[in-house]
Amino acid sequence: MRIRAGDRNPKRRGAAAAVVAAVVAVVAAPAAAAAPGPAPAPPQRQVIAGGHVDLATVLLENGALTVKGKGDAGPFDPAATTLNVTDAAKRPAPSSPAYGFLGVPGGTPIHVIPQTFQPEVLWAGWNTESVPRGALADNVVDLTLRAARGPGRMEVYVSGTDGPERVFSSHDPAVRTTRVAVPTHAHANWAFTAPGVYELEFEASATSVSGARLISPPARYTVVVGPHNAVATTTTLAATETPAGLRLSSTVTGGPQSIDGGVPRGWVEFVRHTSTRDEVVAHEPLSNGTAGLALAADAEALAFTARFVPAADDLLARSQSSPVANPGAPSGAVVTGVRDTYAQGETITATALVTPHRPGHTVTWWTRKAGAGTERGTGAVLTLAAGLDLHGAELGFDVRDGSGATVVSARPMVLDVRAAVLTTAPPAPATTPPGTTTAAPPKGAPPAAATTQACVPTPVTSTVPPGEVEVVTDGHFDFGPVVEGGAFSARVKDDRRGTPAYRDPASYVFHLGDAARATPPPGSGLDFLGSGPVWTIPLTQRSGVPWLGWNTQHPSVLASVKSGITLTLDKVDGPGELAVYGQDPFGGVGDRYFGTVGGFPRATTVPVGQSGVHVHAVWAFTKPGSYSVTFSIGGSIDGRPANAKSTLAFHIGPGDPKAARTGTPVVEQVGRTADGKACALPSGLASTGLDGSAVAGLVVAAVLLIPLGFLLTNLATLADVRRRR
Incomplete structure (x- = not known):
């Protein structure tokens, strides 16, 4: 949303500056948690919906245990990652009594991350391969599911020749800890009995060889089962006059019940609307779902709205309150509720705020583009499909009396509608992936650049x-x-x-x-x-x-x-x-x-x-x-x-x-010229012999x-x- 008109009246500019200064003064007080201006951008979260994921990777660093995640692209921070079990993992629950621990009748649709890889589905497991052998007593780690919250049960089990073996359970306290040898890389079936958002906490514990008890901090994972859509929230706002001016109080509800006890986390932005501009005067972190702001008396603002900015915007949807009139508002009209940008096909919802209230008058909405106007309907609220034809159009309204005459017009907003962006194929891998090295010449062999004859692979x-x-x-x-x-x-x-x-x-x-x-x-x-x-x-x-x-x-x-x-x-x-x-x-x-x-x-x-x-x-x-x-x-x-x-x-x-x-032959490729001399092969890794040493610079893709x-x-x-x- 772009504002078309500006205010060049120095008196009004001075009034606006005074309000902002008053806000700064209030929020600077030690007891206040609000800060001037917009909320910070939410941290970008990684979403993993397929491929190999070691959900709980146990590390021993500087004598301390930690639990992190490891995926296709490398390590990830569980607190900043959403794992998505898509509907590609949906299947009916079995009827066999051996799977009664799932707690649902046979045939019930459930989601299962399988123990073996399936295309387009997560393949989840755990590993202790990064823990050095001999660093822990008996070379074992206990991995514990400390807590699990969600709309259904979560059961982790291993399929074997003799039936399922349970590993972790969200509802059975007796199935919360498994002992994992060092080193181990394991996969299992992860069953979720209802779609929605789950929160899992894992902890690793062990005893060092010196006898010290080691316990990792809990690692919290967020798993979305089914479609990955942000859960709707609702934001409300109330304005109360105080001896010092005005108190704005906002409440945010909604979001997944399994995350943070169902109380949304994030910030509330307080937006001030005048006849010439909209501005975020301050933001405050939510505390138990509420936020507030104290303001000095404001003779220019027509209304205020509150906007919720979630801390995890892939899990919780943004929301905005209805406009609340400033008790001391001057006469005017303003469009509220219009977002900065829209994707093609979304719904534009705009609300007309008119002060003072004018009984018997009609709000008539219009758009204007390239000088051509189109009426869009009447009423306090307008809904409009965001089409590309509206990109760059002005949206506004007129307040008309009983005879149809316009008594006041709202300042128009400029709509920004974006077309869907086509994704391009990822680039092909480099000719030499990171971490690969060219084979060194055999001892005594000249460098490859100095070889005058072709160096060809020769089996030895x-x-x-x-x-x-x-x-x-x-x-x-x-x-x-x-x-x-x-x-x-x-x-x-x-x-x-x-x-x-x-x-x-x-x-x-x-x-x-x-x-x-x-x-x-x-x-x-x-x-x-x-x-x-x-x-x-x-x-x-x-x-x-x-x-x-x-x-x-x-x-x-x-x-x-x-x-x-x-x-x-x-x-x-x-x-x-x-x-x-x-x-x-x-x-x-x-x-x-x-x-x-x-x-x-x-x-x-x-x-x-x-x-x-x-x-x-x-x-x-x-x-x-x-x-x-x-x-x-x-x-x-x-x-x-x-x-x-x-x-x-x-x-x-x-x-x-x-x-x-019994005398097994070992065949390796070495470089030889036509006359049998040793040479460096032009590409590939050095020959790996029987000493078992690691290949230098290896990067496992x-x-x-x-x-x-x-x-x-x-x-x-x-x-x-x-x-x-």
């Missing part, structure tokens, strides 16, 4: 003796490609020490022991696994079980691969079957990706996009013993076809896990996650005989 094979492989029984790992010297190499990303390290898969044996053993219950839908025990890598990280997934997030992949990566299961050598599947939030079998059992494909395509994809699901083996699982990685690098092969080794149950690796998992077998017909499929 070495053999890892069985005694040098690492048997892993815990921690977070991802299998996937990197680009080295223009070719694919398979690597395992090892997150056990906080800073990722990329190593050759041949240096590991993944051991699944008793902690991974389970027997699917009857009626679970997992009949294809048979009736005996199975050994599984679950959908979420579990202590005592290596949590292996895969991803396409390496910076060299993001820079060079524009389409998807195809993972093909070439063969499985082992005593039993392997199957790969996802699970829905209520324990049913989800998508089948690949495996050796009937009905399972042998390949799946994993997108890359701009930030890569991170995959976790269930790996299941039906017999104990050693397995060699060979994959092909296929795709294109800068438009050129490329592929690589690699074998993952697993040992299931008792026995010597290192027997799964934000994640778009896809559900993936592994399935388990029907029945195995060969007990102790290794077979090839």
Whole structure:
């Protein structure tokens, strides 16, 4: 809204200045909380409605525990972030008694953040990967849901082979704390039984190795379930004459009941209207939903209004009071209620204020643009659709007597109507993402710039003796490609020490022991696994079980691969079957990706996009013993076809896990000229060997996650005989 006319009368300017000075004098008094001028702009809030979010990320900094959030784009402040569970997560509640803790009848629409990634839905979890090993007693942290408020229940649970396992509950005090090993990265199902705004508070506690008790400050999260719309508020204003002048009192109500006890937070702006101008004379923070302002006597103001400016304007809607006449107002007319700007299609609501009250007179509204006037109706309040044809138009009204003659006209307001802004596609990733480094020349090799012959990637094979492989029984790992010297190499990303390290898969044996053993219950839908025990890598990280997934997030992949990566299961050598599947939030079998059992494909395509994809699901083996699982990685690098092969080794149950690796070859890409001399490859990261050191400067890009998992077998017909499929 722009004011067309100005006041050039020096007496009136002096009166206005005197009022403002009086306001400044009042608000400067020690007992007053009001301040001159408009309210501060609300802090900008981040809204996260999809992708990977570690809702509660536990940190140990300077000997103190803290809880923060971590999303695709990096860490976020829970107090300045809104998490949105969209209607893409809506589904009917199950009828199974195993899910009776949800507290709603089967078929009731609820929203569930799934344990496995689904497009356009948050994938929420928690992690302790940034806490150093050995810094806390027993390497454990207790994560507690201190408080939960909202229109329905919130239940967090993990889907497993043997049914749901509850983790956090908003209504059951016995399900408020879970013990989390260090390091852990876990995901679960988050069910919300009613749409609306929820407020969650998490706290971490632990004992230091010196015996000191550590408790983090509570971290408060805001979750909007369903459409993300600001909740309506109502602002009222009253004016009371006092011996010193005038007292304005405003009350704001509305907003989510789950936030701050249902009492809105923010500021009230007090707006003064005269026949020539509108001005915000002061603002005051709300206290228990009220704000007030003391003014000196004002002989020029026609009216006052109060405007609510919310502290979180994505959660609470702004609102404005009806105009309140100044008890000592002079004769005049003014348009109130018109906002500064409107989006195309919004509703313009304007109110006519006329002093003194004129019975028997009619308020007639009009707009005027380029000299042409259009009558818009009569009455004290006008509603008008904001169309682009009104941009730049003046809006005003005339007060007419019974004969139709105009006795006074209001000062017009200039309307500002904005068209919807079309968003543009985000820029493509840089050729060299931040944090990547060019491979250093081998020792004694000349710099790449001085190489006169072409430096080409050349595979070099070495053999890892069985005694040098690492048997892993815990921690977070991802299998996937990197680009080295223009070719694919398979690597395992090892997150056990906080800073990722990329190593050759041949240096590991993944051991699944008793902690991974389970027997699917009857009626679970997992009949294809048979009736005996199975050994599984679950959908979420579990202590005592290596949590292996895969991803396409390496910076060299993001820079060079524009389409998807195809993972093909070439063969499985082992005593039993392997199957790969996802699970829905209520324990049913989800998508089948690949495996050796009937009905399972042998390949799946994993997108890359701009930030890569991170995959976790269930790996299941039906017999104990050693397995060699060979994959092909296929795709294109800068438009050129490329592929690589690699074998993952697993040992299931008792026995010597290192027997799964018997002189395994390790293949790495190194730079060689045509005459066989060592040279620096033109791009990519330095070769990652068996020492497990972190890749320097690695920046792990934000994640778009896809559900993936592994399935388990029907029945195995060969007990102790290794077979090839």
